[in-house]
Amino acid sequence: MSPVDPDLLSIENLSVVIRRPGREVAALSDVTLRVGRGEVVGLVGESGGGKSMVARSIVGLLPGGSHATGAVRFEGDDVLRMDDDALRRHRGHGAAICFQNPRGALSPTRTVGRQLTDRLITHQRLTETEARRAAEEQFAAVGIRSPRRRLGAYPHELSGGMAQRVMISLATGCAPGLLIADEPTTGLDVTLTREILRQFRHAADTDGRGVLLISHDLASVADVCDRVVVLYAGTVVESGPAARVLGRPAHPYTRALLRSVPDVDGRAVVATPGAMPLLKAAPRECPFAPRCAHATAECSVDRPLPTPVPGATDEWSLACFHPRTDELAFEEPAATPARATAAERAVLEVDDAHVVYRSRFGKGGHAALRGVSLRVAAGETLGVVGESGCGKSTLAKLLLGLVPAARGDVRVAGSRMSDLRGRELRRLRTRVQMVFQDPIGSLSPRRTVAEAIAEPLRALGLPAAQRAERVAAVADRLKIDRSMLARHPHELSGGQAQRVCIARALAGEPDVLVFDEPTSALDVTVQAQILDVIADVVRDPSRGSVFISHDLATVRGFADRVIVLYLGRIVEEGPVEEVFGRPRHPYTRALLSSAPSLGSGFSGPKVTLTEDLDDTEAAATGCPLAARCPFAADRCRTEEQQLRPHGTAQVACWRVPEIPDLLKGSDIRV
Amino acid sequence: MPEVMPETVVVGAARAGRFATVLIVTGSAILAVVALAAIVAPLLTGWGPTEIDPLGTLVPPGPGHPLGTDANGMDVWSRLLYAGRLDLGIAVAGVAAAVVAGTALGLVAGYLGGWVDDVLMRVVDVFQAFPTFILALAVAALVGNGTGNLIAVIAAVNAPAYARLVRAEVRTVRESSFVAASVTSGASTFGVLWRHVLPNSLTPVRVIAPLNAGWAMLTLAGLSFLGLGVTVPAAEWGAMISLGSPDVVAGRWWTSVPPGLVLLICVLGFSLLGEGLQERAEAKRR
Structure with missing residues (x-):
């Protein structure tokens, strides 16, 4: 019956219409995508595009009132037509999901260790002691420090990053063939985002597991995905190798998405007018046409279907009558006129x-x-x-x-x-x-x-x-x-x-x-x-104006001057070009190093901090960063740091003069 | 490659939101009928509520007296109609007073917090330390009979619950960013409370108040049954049940069963209304 070596997951012409009294939504229209073993596939697009609906269809959790056509084949079996027993086996063993809000998805009255061992005992038929040992290994594998102690923690005792790690360990705990991550890094800091995404890459590289990574954050997923599928209004508009789709996109929507993202390299953002429509029925025309600068009469009459790009050998396909072939050009960062601020009010x-x-x-x-x-x-x-x-x-x-x-x-x-x-x-x-x-x-x-x-x-x-x-x-x-x-x-x-x-x-x-x-x-x-x-x-x-953001790229676009805060103190302050172009404090450099980028990104030696912020016990004396800083010396732990002028900036770190040399040394952790 | 199956897979039908509307309409209709009958009572009966038929006491239902007369020779049908004015009026006015007083307390306590909150909530604790009906009995015994006093009793025993309910809601609402936005826009404390906190803290009150009015009717009837409610011989369902209870044993059902039934129907009406409002509030949240 089933083909010899089917893809791990193959969604074929999946359409979902949600019918409820008084409203009807075409959530997905003719979605076709596949995830192979050992592959990380990014599913990107804006909210309302149908990303979560794809995830729910894979684990058989479509919302009430859904009318689905097409097929969701997992190792050849159609999930949409599974009976309850088969579905139960499929969930957890076959496909497991990591939810967007890990703290909401963890049961608040049971310790996280208990939640993991319970799963291992039920699904893997381990004994209590085996399960505990396995759980400890799982925790260590997702980068939880002192896993034995963390097993006894309740979800509210964990930080956001830690809770997401626990969530990943729960999802991977029963060795599922496919791991689905629904916006796993929303609300996490740049430094953590990188680390968590790396966990998903790791999950795919071991055990030949497939990973479907759902995200609106293109820059972050660019690094870890093999292939990318772009959804718009419930339709697949472009799909193909990540480097291709995010580097040289041909569909106007993908290009609009990429142009909308601010970048730490300071390039100008180009806004696309309008918003994604909420469709009542499967579209007959190109759903992006009303917002598209290249749309012609043809686009509002007929819907382009995903077709392989002529000449492409790498499964690159897109749904557009007028694919763009030119390089995606970015305007140079607009030079901000230097303002003499000192004399002003x-x-x-x-x-x-x-x-x-x-x-x-x-x-x-x-x-x-x-x-x-x-x-x-x-x-x-x-x-x-x-x-x-x-x-x-x-x-x-x-x-x-x-x-x-x-x-x-x-x-x-x-x-x-x-x-x-x-x-x-x-x-x-x-x-x-x-x-x-x-x-x-x-x-x-x-x-x-x-x-x-x-x-x-x-x-x-x-x-x-x-x-x-x-x-x-x-x-x-x-x-x-x-x-x-x-x-x-x-x-x-x-x-x-x-x-x-x-x-x-x-x-x-x-x-x-x-x-x-x-x-x-x-x-x-x-x-x-x-x-x-x-x-x-x-x-x-x-x-x-004061512009507060954890997103350095956005700040770069506006600010004249910038201050970098760490644990309630200013660690670096100065003109934006200076701080972003020549970061002097290790913390600033670390932030810039982990900022996701689709462009050239932060150039220059990178620095990675050694621990998550949440694990750090606030030191009573000395530099607050000392526990995480790769360049920390004894003096850092004893001496309070004050802001001192360096060039046009002010930095609270005594090692600033030595850092260029230290960066050349071997103790850089990337 | 297997063929794509053409048929549609349907996942469990969504629960219709119309259920809430049915509940609300049914509940309101029941109450409207009873209230209307009480208002136009003079058109539906020739007898006054306390008028005595000199020709007979305990006359069984029949022409002239559709529901017979009671031990005093008063027409049960007309008393039944007129009683609605007192019962519905006192229950609704009492609950309304409880809502106003309780909301004001809860609003102030929840928003200001600190010692104001502590003092107000300890007072509320004292009220809530007694079973509602015992408290009602005590207050009624203290203030005595009379319509105004009964409204005060209903208000006093129910206000603490609203104070608590609104306080809890206010404590969530005051943390929301629209309140912060209003404060930083230079609004006064009263302005913030009146324009933003109050309107956004009333959802649970809207659900509880109708249910509460139903319970209030039972409390009122209970007080009257025990002789602490309305002044005899005013027409009131609880008092009618009390007066007629010895007759039931003798087979004269018409003096106390009809007021009991009407009471039941009214409480049902309030319950359906409250239930429906809750259903609607939940549907909105989904």
Whole structure:
């Protein structure tokens, strides 16, 4: 019956329509893809493209109301038509899935060791002691330090990276033939992302396992994938070897995706207008046509089907009538005109600020910021980068007056925040406005768009008629359609909501705008559109901006100056070209080294930190990075480091002069 | 290569969201009928609720008295109709008062936190330390009979639960970024509470309140049954059941079974309504 050596996984013409009362969604239309043994296949595209639906179909978990046609063959057997017993064997043994949110997917009341040994005992029929030993090996294999101790941990005791490692060990625990990873690195730092993705590559290289890696992050998957499949609106638009598809893409959508991603090499982002449609039925025309610059009449009449590219010998195929053959050209980074900031008006000054979160019981507390000083002049944009937990969000809260400074102070347009109370404090607060990470969550669900934008104006005491006028003006500036003003947040897409949030921040003409990861919750092409909006907004000469992000590439595109935070301290500060082009602190260099890149990336010797941030016990004395730094010497562990000028930058590391030599040495870990 | 099978594989049908609507409509319809009957009672009966038929006590159902008369010679049908005014009115007003008071407490305690929260919640603890009905009995005995007092009793025993419910909700909502956005937009504490925190903390209250009104009717009827409710001879279902209970043993069912049934139907109506609202809230979350 079944062919002699079938592919591990072969999806053939899979179409899924989800029918629910009152709504119908064509989630997948004629999707064909395959994963071989020992192969890592990347499934990329924006949310709503059908990536997760493919994953669910492989483990037989299509949502209720799904109508599926086609076949999902796993080692020759069709998963869609398996009975319950066969499905149970298939899940775990055949194909296992790593979920996006590992902490949500782990049972909170059982230790992670118990969860793994339970699986081993049921599926592999091991005894209790064998299972424990196997579990310990599994934990060690995914890079968990002191695995024996971690077996007894509960999920809430683990950091995000650790939880994802546990999730991988759970998925690989029963030696499945296929490992599916659904956005495994969302919400993880760059340093961890690399490490986790390496685990998947490792999983494919051992035991001839197939890996299907689902991601919206093209740059990250580029390194580890053998082949890439690009989905758009439930259809496969391009597939082929990773180097080919991501390096010399021919489909306009793939090209748009790649152009939308900011890169640490500083190239300019090109935004594609529009958003992905939610289809009610399988498309009859090219679904990308309305957004495509190369679309002709033919594209809106007929749907191009995936066909092998003529002359390609490597399974490169695409669904387009007008494939692009030219090299994907990137504009050179726009040279930012050097601004003389020193003489200009400072709109925001922070002087030696400390923030301590006190624990409710007992005395202790957690110092989130330890002596941060910064200054933002009108017309200037300050970038703030660092791993999660380094104090970025606390800094944002401090600037907005949402947390008090235990020591030091914050001055906005010359007024000290801690001096003011009541109405005056509220007035001053309107001078600093923030754009939040989660655009929909930062809009009150029961207030309309117009009411949201008018919020700061209400605090200024403007009468209703003037408020409406200002709201209309700012909406026009951000290209928010007037008809959208009466809508509620749940009726907006992520990109629209973020425009509204930026409009709200701008409405009261503040002195300082704080952007806290404003695009990290958005899809790639929408992200590029919002970055365009932000780039326009931060150019206003009358106000200063602070741009906080863990994504160094995004910061590079905007900031004039940048500060690098590590465990509540500034470790390096300076003009953006200087810090990104000639990083002096080992931490900055390590961040840049692990930043994913589709372009030339960070050139120069790379540095890898020796441990995850979460494993590090905060040292009481000395340099906070000492435990992770490959160049740490005894002096680092005993001596507190202060910012000292090096060129146009300031760096808190005494070894800066020696580092170029150290980098040439053998102790670089790549 | 095996042929691709043409037929469609269907995965379990999605549960219809219409179920919630059916529940809500049925519950509301039941309550509307009872309320309407109580309002237009004078059109449906010739007798007043406390009017005594001089010609007979305990007359079985028949022409003139569709549900007979009770031991005092009052027409059961008309008392049944008029009682709806008191029962529904007190239950709804009492629960409404409980919602307003409890929400205000919960809002302040949850948003401000600290010692304000501690003090308010300890008071709530004291109220919740007693079984609801015992507390109702105690308060009713303390304040005495009368419509206004009964509303106060219902409000007092139910408000603590709303305070807790709203407080828990507020503590989640106040951490959301739209509240932070409002604070940093210079809004006053009252403005943040009124415009953002309150409207987004009421979902569970909307579900619980109708169910609560059903229980409140039972509490009220229970109080009246024990003689702590409305002043005799006012028409009230609990009091009617109490008055008629000796007759049931003697085979004269018409004095206490009809008020019991009506009470049951009303509580059912409130339950269906609450159930439906919950169903709808869950469907929205999915």
